[in-house]
Amino acid sequence: MNRKKILESVFSVLYRHFGHLDWWIDVDPFEVCVGVILTQGTNWRNVEISILNLKEKGFLNPQKIAFLDEDTLSELIKPSGFFKVKAKRLKNFVQFLMSEYDGDMDKMALEETHVLREKLLAIKGIGKESADSILLYGLNKPSMVVDEYTRRTLARIGLIKGNEDYDEIKEFLEKNLGRSVQMYRVFHALIVELAKTYCKKKDPLCTSCPLSKGYCKFYANLLQKNLQSF
DNA sequence: TGCCAGGCCGGGT
């Protein structure tokens, strides 16, 4: 049994359990970018308040944010925390978008995925997870998102050791999930849902996880045994 | 009540 089969089975089980989960469906790509930056280290609920603030003022577009002073901006995004650094990060991103693509997300979307990823990573405040989230959920490009949940969950299942770096895990997933944007989007959302619900930091044995029936390392074995039923 | 949330950067070892 190879890791690809197991990974496919994991997806299958999660999909059956949680259903079709996806994020930012049909959301304006620029709004996705703002959301991605605001949600760094922060609960999504808090981000929604900030997004609403920006929308109410009609500021949720590149041009407006570009000409907004940083203090006003940080005031509007206060609910999502780290508001001063995030105001700066939003400014950095918007400045990039304006200067490289005339503030046009459609133009940005024309870039080749890997090229754009490197450009995004060069922006202060955009790390790997944010860059990949923008690519995947904002622009529908095949760039898998990895986060702490993904690392922890895959490690507990036994698919990775857990000490691999970001890009290693990303490549593992991209190689074994196939290059389907839809698959990446849903898989990441499913993993996050699983981790938030059952695969918590404080519960290393995953005792509450209905999928694992005990320690998650045995999850892989469970899948192998029952593979034919998936 | 304390802990954590859909991270990232910069400086120190």
Add this chain to the structure above:
DNA sequence: ACCCGGCATGGC
């Protein structure tokens, strides 16, 4: 190459 503090609000 890792490790850590700082950044900050709101919900359970």
